[in-house]
Structure formats: C-alpha cells, structure tokens
Amino acid sequence: MALRNLFKPRWRHRDAAVRADAAAGLDPHRDGDTLTALAERDDSPRVRAVAAAALLDLAVLDRLIRDDGDADVREAASQRIMALLAGEVSGGPDPATRQRLIAHTDNPRVLQHVARHSPDPDSRRAALAAINDAQGLYELALHGQDAALRLAAAERLDDDALLRQLGRDGRDKKVVRLARERIKDHQKAAAEHQQRDQERDQALAALEQLAQRANDPLFDARLGQLEQRWRAVAEDASADQRARAERALAQGHEQIEARHREQRAVAVHDAAVAERQAALDTLRALLSDLTTDTWDQQLGELRSAVATQERRWQAAAEDAPGDDDQELAFRSQLDEWRRLISLAEAAREQEEPEQRLELARQWPARVAPPSTLLGLSEAAEEAAPETPPPARRGADKAAPSRHRGLVVSLRRELERGNLKHANRLWLKAEAVLAEESDPWLARQLERHSARREELRDWHAFAAQPKKEELCQRMETLADADMDPEERASAIQALHDEWRSLMSCDQDQDQALWDRFKAASDRAYEPCRAHFRELDAQRSENLEKRRALCAQLAEFVAGENWEKADWESVWEIRRRAPREWQSHAPVRFTDARDLQKRFSALLTEIDERLDQAWQQAESQRQAMIEEARALTEQQDVHAAARQARELQTRWRAASWLPPARHRNYQKTFRGLMDALFGARQAASQARDEQRREQREKASAILAECEQWLERPLGEQDDGDLAARAAALDELVPAALDKGQQRRHQQLRERLRQWRAELPRWRRWRNARQRLADAPDGDGDDGTLAVALEALAGVESPQQARQERLAWQLEQLPRAMKSAGQAPLDEALKLVEERPETAPLEADTRQRLLAALDALEPGEGRG
Numbered sequence: 001m002a003l004r005n006l007f008k009p010r011w012r013h014r015d016a017a018v019r020a021d022a023a024a025g026l027d028p029h030r031d032g033d034t035l036t037a038l039a040e041r042d043d044s045p046r047v048r049a050v051a052a053a054a055l056l057d058l059a060v061l062d063r064l065i066r067d068d069g070d071a072d073v074r075e076a077a078s079q080r081i082m083a084l085l086a087g088e089v090s091g092g093p094d095p096a097t098r099q100r101l102i103a104h105t106d107n108p109r110v111l112q113h114v115a116r117h118s119p120d121p122d123s124r125r126a127a128l129a130a131i132n133d134a135q136g137l138y139e140l141a142l143h144g145q146d147a148a149l150r151l152a153a154a155e156r157l158d159d160d161a162l163l164r165q166l167g168r169d170g171r172d173k174k175v176v177r178l179a180r181e182r183i184k185d186h187q188k189a190a191a192e193h194q195q196r197d198q199e200r201d202q203a204l205a206a207l208e209q210l211a212q213r214a215n216d217p218l219f220d221a222r223l224g225q226l227e228q229r230w231r232a233v234a235e236d237a238s239a240d241q242r243a244r245a246e247r248a249l250a251q252g253h254e255q256i257e258a259r260h261r262e263q264r265a266v267a268v269h270d271a272a273v274a275e276r277q278a279a280l281d282t283l284r285a286l287l288s289d290l291t292t293d294t295w296d297q298q299l300g301e302l303r304s305a306v307a308t309q310e311r312r313w314q315a316a317a318e319d320a321p322g323d324d325d326q327e328l329a330f331r332s333q334l335d336e337w338r339r340l341i342s343l344a345e346a347a348r349e350q351e352e353p354e355q356r357l358e359l360a361r362q363w364p365a366r367v368a369p370p371s372t373l374l375g376l377s378e379a380a381e382e383a384a385p386e387t388p389p390p391a392r393r394g395a396d397k398a399a400p401s402r403h404r405g406l407v408v409s410l411r412r413e414l415e416r417g418n419l420k421h422a423n424r425l426w427l428k429a430e431a432v433l434a435e436e437s438d439p440w441l442a443r444q445l446e447r448h449s450a451r452r453e454e455l456r457d458w459h460a461f462a463a464q465p466k467k468e469e470l471c472q473r474m475e476t477l478a479d480a481d482m483d484p485e486e487r488a489s490a491i492q493a494l495h496d497e498w499r500s501l502m503s504c505d506q507d508q509d510q511a512l513w514d515r516f517k518a519a520s521d522r523a524y525e526p527c528r529a530h531f532r533e534l535d536a537q538r539s540e541n542l543e544k545r546r547a548l549c550a551q552l553a554e555f556v557a558g559e560n561w562e563k564a565d566w567e568s569v570w571e572i573r574r575r576a577p578r579e580w581q582s583h584a585p586v587r588f589t590d591a592r593d594l595q596k597r598f599s600a601l602l603t604e605i606d607e608r609l610d611q612a613w614q615q616a617e618s619q620r621q622a623m624i625e626e627a628r629a630l631t632e633q634q635d636v637h638a639a640a641r642q643a644r645e646l647q648t649r650w651r652a653a654s655w656l657p658p659a660r661h662r663n664y665q666k667t668f669r670g671l672m673d674a675l676f677g678a679r680q681a682a683s684q685a686r687d688e689q690r691r692e693q694r695e696k697a698s699a700i701l702a703e704c705e706q707w708l709e710r711p712l713g714e715q716d717d718g719d720l721a722a723r724a725a726a727l728d729e730l731v732p733a734a735l736d737k738g739q740q741r742r743h744q745q746l747r748e749r750l751r752q753w754r755a756e757l758p759r760w761r762r763w764r765n766a767r768q769r770l771a772d773a774p775d776g777d778g779d780d781g782t783l784a785v786a787l788e789a790l791a792g793v794e795s796p797q798q799a800r801q802e803r804l805a806w807q808l809e810q811l812p813r814a815m816k817s818a819g820q821a822p823l824d825e826a827l828k829l830v831e832e833r834p835e836t837a838p839l840e841a842d843t844r845q846r847l848l849a850a851l852d853a854l855e856p857g858e859g860r861g
Helices: 002-006 016-024 032-041 045-052 058-067 071-086 095-103 108-117 121-130 134-143 147-156 160-169 173-212 219-233 239-288 292-297 299-319 324-349 353-362 376-382 390-398 404-416 419-435 439-478 484-499 506-558 566-582 588-631 636-651 658-708 717-729 737-772 781-791 797-816 822-832 841-853
Strands: none
Touching (some): 016 032, 016 045, 032 045, 045 058, 071 108, 108 121, 108 134, 134 147, 134 160, 173 219, 173 239, 219 239, 239 299, 239 506, 239 588, 292 299, 299 324, 299 484, 299 506, 324 353, 353 404, 419 439, 439 484, 439 506, 506 566, 566 588, 588 636, 588 658, 636 658, 658 717, 658 737, 717 737, 737 822, 737 841, 781 841, 822 841
C-alpha cells in the first residue's frame, strides 16, 4: 500500500494544493479526461477551478457553469469558454466552429470578451453582430480593438445618451462624426414622430367632430378629405385610435348614405312633378303651334308626340301622383288632342261632302284645321239651323237654368260626334235630374236624345268589334317576348288605336276598357322595370354629378391659391370633365342648373391656372433673357458658372403644363447648350494651348538640362543668359507639377552657374599663372601650405609644421571677421604672387593640386 502511494499521480494527492499544482501542469490535449474528472468531481473548489481553466471541451465547461456550486469554479469555466471562443487558446475550436457558436451565444459577457480580445477579425464581427446590449455596444465603439469594429459598433448603437457620450469621448473621428449624425437623425425622427402623433390626433379629432355635425352639401368632400388624411397618418395609431376612427368614419358614411337616400327620394319626386308639368306644357305648346301643314304632313308625328307625353305622365304619376287640378287639366288637354287627331284622320279619309261639312262643323274655331276642311267652316255656318223665333227665345230665356253650361257642353260634344265625352256629360245631367227637378234640363235631354242614340248606334256598329280585336291583340302582346323599348311602342300604338274609337254603350265599353287596360298593364310590366331602371340610373348619375360638383366646390374654396400645387390643380381640372361625362345619361332639364354651376367652377379654376401660368411664363421668359445675355459675355467660364445657377432657378420655377412648358424648355436648353458648348470649346482650346506650352516647356527644359550637363569651363555667359531668359518666358501655371519642379531647379542651377562663371574664369587664370611661372628655386612653401590648408588637401610630411604655423597665424584674423571663401582667399594669394617669380617643380605641382581641389562648379566652391 505504501509503495502504491509512493508512485501515485500528484493530481491524486490528498493535499488540494498539490492537486491544484498538478492539474495546472496537465496537457489538455493528452490529459483531457483527467482534467474533466478533476473539474467535475474533485472535492476542492480550487482544484476544480484550475482544471476548468485548462479544459478544451466546451460542453463540460457549459455544465460546470450551469451546475457547479462554487462561484470561483463557474468563473474559471466562464473565462475558459470566453478564451476558447475568442481563439486565444491553442487547440481550441476552428474559426468556423467558433463563429457558429458565437452566433448562438446570448451571454453578453462572453460576446463582449470575444469582440474586444479575439485575435480573429471574423470572430470579433460575429460577436458584435450578436450583441444587443447598448452599454456593450458603447464599450466596443469606445474601446474596440480596431477602427472598423469601433465604427460598426457605433452604427448599431441607438441609445441617445450613450451616443452623446460617444460623440464626446470617441477615439476615432469617424465614430464621433457618426455618433453625432445618429443623434441628429434620432432628434429628427423624434420630431417627425411627434409631428405625426399631432397630425394623427388632429385628424382623429376632426373626424369625430365631423361625424357629429349635421350633414351638409360639403360633408361628402370633407369626409373624403379627412379620411384620406387619416389613412396617411394611421400607420402608427393605437388600437383605440383605430377603433375611434372607424366608428367616426362609419357614422359619417351612414350620414352620407342617409342624405343620399333622402336626396334620391326628393329627386325622384321632384323629377316626377317636373315630368308631369312638362308633359302638360308640351301638349299645350304643341296645340298652340299647330298649322294646316302640320295636320297634312305630320299627323303621325303628332300622334306619337301625344302618346309619348301620355307615357311620360303615367310614368311620373307612379313616383308622384299629381293633384286633382293638374290631373283634370292634363286629361282635358289629352282628350282634346285625341278628338282633334280623330277628326283629322276622319277628314283625311272622308270623301263625302256632307260628312266633311259635318267634320268642319265639329272642328274648333281656334285651331287651324287640315287642308281638307279649309273653307268648309263658312259653309257649316250657312247650313246651321235658323235662329229660333223671338217668342221661343223669350220662352227659353224666361226659363233660365243654372245647368245651361252643362247643356251647351253636351250639345257641342254631340255635334262633334264625341260620343265618349257626350255620354259622360249625359250621365252627369241625369244625376242632376235625379237630385232636383229642372224641366228645362229635362227638355234639353229629350231634345238631344235622338242625336245620342244615332251616335250610339253608329259607334256600336263600327267601334265595338275593333275594341274587341284590340283587347285580343293587347292580350297577345302581353305574352310576347319583346325588347322593352319595342314593347312600349307597340303598347302605345294599341292605345292610340283604342283612343281613336269613340264610346257608344258606356257599360259595354267600360267592360271592354277594363279588359284592355288589364292586358295593357300586364304587357307594360316588363317595360315598367326597364324604364324605372333607366330613371334610377339617371337619378344616380345626377347624384354623382352633384357630389362631384360639391367636391370641386370644396376644393376651390379650401385651396390655398398662394401656395397651390399647380400640377395637381391642372390634373384635377383635366380629370373633372372626364369624370363628369362618365356620369351619363341624365335628364337635361334636371342637370341644367348643375351644369351651369360645374362650368362656373371650371371657369374659376381656369382663371386661377391662367394667372399662375402667366406668372410662370414670365419667370421663364426673364430667365431666357438672362441666358441670352450670358451667351454674349466674353468670359465663357464665368458665364457657364452663372448658367449653372440659372439652371437651378429654372428647375425651381413654377410648374407649367407640358404643352406650354415645351417651347420655353426648348429655347432655354438651346441657350444652355450654346453656353456650355462655348465653355467646352474654350476649355479644349485652353487645354490645347497648355499642351503646346507643356510640349514647348518640355523641350526647353530638356535642352537646359542637356546644356547644364557640360562642365562649367565650357559654358558661356551669353548662353547661360539665353537659357535663363528662355526659362523666364515659361508660365509655371501652365506646367504640370513635374515640369514646375524641373523648371525651378534649372533656374536655380542657372543662377548658380552664372554666379560661378566669373570665379571659374578667375580660377582658371590663377592656375594658368602658376603653370606659366618659370622654373627655378623659389620660396613658395608658405603659399603652397596656405593653398593646401584652404583646399583641405594633405601637405607633405616636411611641410606640416609650416602649415600649422600658417594656420595659427591666420587664426586671429579669422576670429575677428567671417573671412573670405577658401577659393577667393586662395585666388587672392596666387594673384599677389609675382608672375615672373620662379617656381620649383614640386611646389608647382602642390599649388596646382590645391587649386584643382578648389575648382568652382557643381559640388565645389
């Protein structure tokens, strides 16, 4: 047992500290199972925490975080998971796995750690995408590992307080600018949201207020406007607001529908009353306009016109029955027309003179007769019975009766052969006699009874079979399958034939009439629905036109003409007549006043449009004149700049319809094209000039560079001056940057060379002077060490003491003044030496070598 314990692993040691140290030394790849066992089952929290901090298994770490009872162990597991997901641990999950795990992690702390500390940019972006905490996004925008991450975090941050703080403390200009822009966007959005709330509350209040108002002609248009206004702002409305709005809209539409029903009923009644009166007026007008030619040429048209007015009266009476006086007037007028048409037809067919004379006697004097009865009225008067003797007149006059008018009417109808009306008057007279005693009235009935019986016999023989035939034809027509219009015409034709037949036996005639009328009603029933549908359609169209007119009036009255959207106004003006025409047909008499009102509203809109268009055209004309003036300017570039500003004003000008705008646009565009074309041409010319200048400058610069490559000794002052003058002629602004740099460098070199050329010539003369000195022994050692010291070249070993002495001798003078340049001082020393003084060969070489070292030129001097 003791031996086994001696070789037992240290992670199994009974001392927790030893086990913890051992766990820290385990390899997670090789000893993963051991670490898992220690992390999950060891008694010591310290050991479990150390083992958890070394694990690679995310599932085990997740169990530890969820199940371990010690906070340190959970924290160690959590830190290990963060390190693994961040890619900070060797041997951890591959990048694709890490990114997938990060996307499914909802632990803000883990995501924050990965986003801030992961060395993998993709993992940082994945963690950022999963973070929804505003504070976490702020921390990343402020302290993120790279600028792109900080900017991406700032883009996702929506908290206004944190955005303001980020705008103050951000480390990146882009992040600070973005935060401030987001604040402005949020403020703008908040203001817009508040404005929408106000607009929504106002629209809802207006809807509810309108729903409580009495229905008036503008109610429809106002409700439609408010409904459209509400729909535009209802997107963010609460459920309560939506419910309130729907109730108000339903109430408003119910009011409109109720008013429309009432208007339709009133319109139907008024139309019926107007139709009845129009039918009566038409019959009277036709009667007053009758001529002989009308009877001769248009008898059929007269019969059809009278039948049409009767149908018109009957259809109107169904919707609004007429009063008794109007009914009596129409029936009297209709009966008179029927009698006249019957007499005119009889006169056209009758060839017997006696019968024509009888018809002329029955024809009323106030109506122009047919040509067949012309001239017979005088003969009828001559053939009239002689005036009773005075005694009889006296007797009649002595026995006056208050029913004389009734007898006169009866006699007139009998004389005219109008049995139907005569029977009606006869029955009325008999009723009078049944109630009171009137001998005179009784004698008059007895006197005219023979004429009545004659008419009854004649009509019984002629009319009764025809009436029975008409009843059969009407009954057949009732069962026929016909078009409503055709059926109505056939019914009217049968009625015309019936009315052409006079009454004989009242009882028998009434029975046939009842039969005929019942068949007629049954035959007309399909027509009734058809014409009722047509009338309903006309009424509906009239209501639609009235509503359109009200909406147009509401628009005209409510529009702010100072700030009107003229394109929308023009579109309304263009569409209104089309809408008006689509609501057809209507009765002309009903729509006459409405048409006038509609035309007046269109005229008012036209006047507004014309006034606005005149102003818009004036604006365009003024801008066209400005554009023409710009085309005359010499400075095309300045003109083009002003033209761009003019184009902006042109686009902002008041609206014109395309047909009127087109000519102005064409003219303005032509002027603009000319302006910009001139600018383009000028720019091309300028570019060409600059290109030529650059090519010329390039040649000049190249020639100068080539020239300056020659030694200074080969240069000539005139040549250098000419090159300098050529460079001075170049305009730096016309050169590109490279040419400008070369130009500046060459000018500086030329300046230096021109300054150096006289010194070089002096140097050359001094050298030549030394070279030409005669050979011999001379005492020029001091001059040699002086030139060597000035040139900075080595002196021979034996002359170094002498050189040092010379330098010490020159030191006080050098300290008192800035001194001359070495070359100038050397040349001065050479020039002070006598030209004929002999010069030793070695000393000559030393002197020439020192002067060569001091030769003026590039890099020397």
